[in-house]
Amino acid sequence: MRVERVISDENDSFPVGMRVLAVDDDPTCLLLLETLLTKCKYNVTTTSQAITALKMLRENKNKFDLVISDVHMPDMDGFKLLELVGLEMDLPVIMLSANGDTKLVMKGITHGACDYLLKPVRIEELQNIWQHVIRRKKFDRKDQDGSGSQDKPYIDSSEAAGLGNVDQNGKFNKKRKDQNEDEDEERDENGHDNEDLSTQKKPRVVWSVELHRKFVAAVNQLGVEKAVPKKILELMNVENLTRENVASHLQKFRLYLKRISCVANQQANMAAALGSVDSTHLRMGTMNGLGNFHTLAGPDQIHNAAFRSFQHSGVLRRLNTPAGVGISGLPSSGLVQLSPVQNLGNTSTYQRKLQSFVIPGNHNANILQGMPMSLEFDQLQNNRAASHVGQFPSVDNTTVLPVSSISGSLIDAGCSNSPLLGVTSNSLLLEGSSQLPTLHASNLRDSVSGFPNRSTLSDFTSIAPASNQLHGSKADIQDQAFPISCNAGKIISSAPQDWNAPKKDAPYQSNVPSCSINSLRAVNGDMAQLGQCLDQNNPIFNRNVGFDFVDPLSIKCSEGENLAMEPSVIEKEGYLMVQPSRQGIYIPDNEGENFAMEPSVIEKEGYLIVQPRRQGSYIPGNLGSLEDLASAMTKQDHDKGKPTDGDFGYNDYSLRTCI
Amino acid sequence: MLGLDADRLRADLNRLLAFLFHQGILDEQYLQLQQLQDESSPNFVSEVVNIYFHESEKLLRNLRSLLMDREFSDYDKMGIHLNQFIGSSSSIGAKRVRNVCVAFRAASDQNNRAGCLRALELLEHEYCILKNKLHELFQIEQQRLLAAGVRYPMLN
Numbered sequence: 001m002r003v004e005r006v007i008s009d010e011n012d013s014f015p016v017g018m019r020v021l022a023v024d025d026d027p028t029c030l031l032l033l034e035t036l037l038t039k040c041k042y043n044v045t046t047t048s049q050a051i052t053a054l055k056m057l058r059e060n061k062n063k064f065d066l067v068i069s070d071v072h073m074p075d076m077d078g079f080k081l082l083e084l085v086g087l088e089m090d091l092p093v094i095m096l097s098a099n100g101d102t103k104l105v106m107k108g109i110t111h112g113a114c115d116y117l118l119k120p121v122r123i124e125e126l127q128n129i130w131q132h133v134i135r136r137k138k139f140d141r142k143d144q145d146g147s148g149s150q151d152k153p154y155i156d157s158s159e160a161a162g163l164g165n166v167d168q169n170g171k172f173n174k175k176r177k178d179q180n181e182d183e184d185e186e187r188d189e190n191g192h193d194n195e196d197l198s199t200q201k202k203p204r205v206v207w208s209v210e211l212h213r214k215f216v217a218a219v220n221q222l223g224v225e226k227a228v229p230k231k232i233l234e235l236m237n238v239e240n241l242t243r244e245n246v247a248s249h250l251q252k253f254r255l256y257l258k259r260i261s262c263v264a265n266q267q268a269n270m271a272a273a274l275g276s277v278d279s280t281h282l283r284m285g286t287m288n289g290l291g292n293f294h295t296l297a298g299p300d301q302i303h304n305a306a307f308r309s310f311q312h313s314g315v316l317r318r319l320n321t322p323a324g325v326g327i328s329g330l331p332s333s334g335l336v337q338l339s340p341v342q343n344l345g346n347t348s349t350y351q352r353k354l355q356s357f358v359i360p361g362n363h364n365a366n367i368l369q370g371m372p373m374s375l376e377f378d379q380l381q382n383n384r385a386a387s388h389v390g391q392f393p394s395v396d397n398t399t400v401l402p403v404s405s406i407s408g409s410l411i412d413a414g415c416s417n418s419p420l421l422g423v424t425s426n427s428l429l430l431e432g433s434s435q436l437p438t439l440h441a442s443n444l445r446d447s448v449s450g451f452p453n454r455s456t457l458s459d460f461t462s463i464a465p466a467s468n469q470l471h472g473s474k475a476d477i478q479d480q481a482f483p484i485s486c487n488a489g490k491i492i493s494s495a496p497q498d499w500n501a502p503k504k505d506a507p508y509q510s511n512v513p514s515c516s517i518n519s520l521r522a523v524n525g526d527m528a529q530l531g532q533c534l535d536q537n538n539p540i541f542n543r544n545v546g547f548d549f550v551d552p553l554s555i556k557c558s559e560g561e562n563l564a565m566e567p568s569v570i571e572k573e574g575y576l577m578v579q580p581s582r583q584g585i586y587i588p589d590n591e592g593e594n595f596a597m598e599p600s601v602i603e604k605e606g607y608l609i610v611q612p613r614r615q616g617s618y619i620p621g622n623l624g625s626l627e628d629l630a631s632a633m634t635k636q637d638h639d640k641g642k643p644t645d646g647d648f649g650y651n652d653y654s655l656r657t658c659i
Numbered sequence: 660m661l662g663l664d665a666d667r668l669r670a671d672l673n674r675l676l677a678f679l680f681h682q683g684i685l686d687e688q689y690l691q692l693q694q695l696q697d698e699s700s701p702n703f704v705s706e707v708v709n710i711y712f713h714e715s716e717k718l719l720r721n722l723r724s725l726l727m728d729r730e731f732s733d734y735d736k737m738g739i740h741l742n743q744f745i746g747s748s749s750s751i752g753a754k755r756v757r758n759v760c761v762a763f764r765a766a767s768d769q770n771n772r773a774g775c776l777r778a779l780e781l782l783e784h785e786y787c788i789l790k791n792k793l794h795e796l797f798q799i800e801q802q803r804l805l806a807a808g809v810r811y812p813m814l815n
Contacts, residue, residue: 025743026714026743026746026747027710027714028707028710028711028714028746028747028750028751029746029747029750031706031707031710032692032695032707032750032751035695035700035703035707036695039695070746072739072742072743097742097746098742098743098745098746098749099742099745119745119746119749119750120688120691120746120749120750120752121750122691123691
């Protein structure tokens with residue numbers, strides 16, 4: 001219903017009038033948000049309580065199109081609200097926070113947020129949020145056609161979720177187009193967003209090795225081009241498998257084959273792709289929440305389409321490109337696909353297959369058994385493996401390690417071929433503890449220099465479960481997701497640069513030292529001269545005795561005078577205007593003249609730090625580190641051409657005095 | 660006469676704003692606030708800023724009382740307060756206040772009580788400055804409007 005109604009809205013004037021529910025306990029931000037959203041011509045409802053928001057949402061499920069919620073709220077955790085909204089109302093939820101820490105963003109994504117905005121929110125960002133509504137609608141529509149094999153979420157969307165906002169859009173669109181071209185009749189594949197999946201509580205289909213083998217056999221029997229889900233289903237003759245399950249699986253398989261055939265044309269790139277494949281592998285698990293591991297074999301040569309193991313969605317394609325996009329589109333959890341080995345057997349040349357290899361936790365045993373064989377295969381392709389391994393370190397920024405396995409080994413014991421897929425020299429081990437096929441855990445540890453220790457690796461790989469949550473692999477994984485994602489986030493942030501961490505992290509980090517330096521500098525035992533405070537009744541400000549209220553209008557002028565005078569005089573006025581780069585605190589003489597002039601002239605000097613100071617010593621004796629900082633600061637030479645942007649100046653400053 | 664006063668006051672206003680930007684006390688976000696003010700919400704900026712003052716003083720009091728407590732150990736709680744402070748300060752464009760809060764939060768994350776105290780001192784100081792300046796700004800604007808006798812749109 002909602003879909004139809006919204007569709008008609010679309011024709012009218014969407015996104016004008018889109019109904020947004022904004023939740024934030026901070027009234028300043030809430031008012032600002034409301035005004036911004038109104039300016040974007042949305043229909044805004046606000047509340048400062050998460051509980052109220054839930055009530056509003058529950059009383060009428062069709063009342064809102066989109067929810068924007070702060071992360072930190074007193075009555076309920078923003079993530080909890082996010083989950084509930086996703087589960088009960090299946091609405092897109094955007095998280096909002098002043099804290100752009102990777103961990104938090106990750107948490108938002110794993111809990112199903114379709115976006116994560118940082119404060120201060122800009123109007124440009126809000127002008128685009130309607131896309132989340134449209135995207136979800138489209139998926140809803142598709143989903144309604146088929147019963148929705150929600151265990152195989154649209155990889156694109158999951159990939160998109162793992163990437164930034166902009167990427168999300170672009171990649172998603174591209175994927176959709178491809179999908180549409182290929183599989184019209186398979187449209188029942190739910191190109192779901194993560195949130196969609198999480199809202200559907202249908203039993204998951206676990207594509208085990210056996211199952212997949214049957215599937216591939218059936219497909220081969222029918223012929224890849226002609227295989228239809230119904231017939232495949234019949235051939236497979238498996239209970240509790242629905243046509244939709246098969247359909248979505250088939251879709252992914254076809255995509256994979258397509259990709260492999262493309263790859264086959266670029267043999268030269270394969271070696272390079274090995275590295276990028278790994279990287280994409282690595283990235284795969286991270287954000288997309290499926291907890292599926294794809295083992296991509298650095299395909300060297302791709303062969304007959306029939307044998308290409310399937311790839312669940314566009315991931316493989318991307319994996320093949322050296323670009324090494326941080327894709328996170330993994331099919332639903334529990335999917336295990338192994339390409340039939342027999343296919344690979346036909347050529348004596350180096351055959352590789354891309355293989356998506358997803359191993360649910362309970363298949364650990366199988367995988368482990370398969371390992372030795374993969375090792376053998378690996379040895380057949382030493383150089384590959386070497387390059388593969390060698391490339392690993394460069395891609396260790398992702399959290400999930402791809403399960404690089406030998407395609408054939410696991411599925412077809414009989415195959416002696418070496419369709420060795422980018423297996424690292426170490427066999428894949430499953431981390432029993434984690435529920436995800438943390439195959440790479442040990443691999444990475446051995447082969448990648450970047451990882452500190454095994455536990456770290458398992459943390460990394462455990463991101464998959466967190467991402468699982470995204471795609472509706474519920475139950476067991478979900479519980480794990482929460483703590484794991486924290487670890488993951490931590491690890492991610494320590495990982496090398498390639499990771500698409502939220503950009504805000506960088507400025508945040510750099511700001512911190514700068515601010516701490518400033519704060520350390522400014523603080524001394526006697527903050528009596530805290531500056532003029534209008535509110536003298538406020539106990540905070542009353543602490544600062546000895547300061548009279550100064551008429552604001554006269555402040556401007558007096559500042560100029562003060563600055564021209566000795567610091568001791570300035571002290572009387574309560575604060576000191578200083579330029580951070582010069583001798584720490586004092587204003588050099590040549591600056592003094594400037595300050596005597598109009599304040600507008602002062603601007604030319606760059607920006608100043610105001611801080612109360614006692615003349616002479618600004619470092620209390622008991623602040624050892626402060627002293628160090630201060631001395632470091634005084635030693636620091638000025639920034640010439642100091643940028644007028646205060647932020648930048650701070651950062652710059654801090655960089656110099658970085659301890 | 661009236662016109663001249665209004666012009667002069669507008670010049671004062673511009674100069675003060677420019678000064679504040681250069682000092683880093685305010686940043687572009689404040690301009691966004693101004694742009695949101697129009698006929699439909701003519702007092703938007705002062706509304707938001709007054710809410711901000713009110714909330715911030717609450718936060719500062721909370722922070723101060725937390726730190727003054729000798730058995731203080733709940734850094735998480737302090738982090739929550741700081742988070743809100745950071746969010747609201749950045750939302751109105753109070754750059755320096757926000758930066759100090761960020762440093763404060765860093766000290767709090769490290770459970771560094773002395774660092775927190777120092778940061779709090781600085782934060783209170785910066786907040787004072789901000790409040791003074793914004794009051795000044797509003798006063799000039801008010802005078803300018805009176806002098807002009809008509810409502811001018813806010814500076815753009």
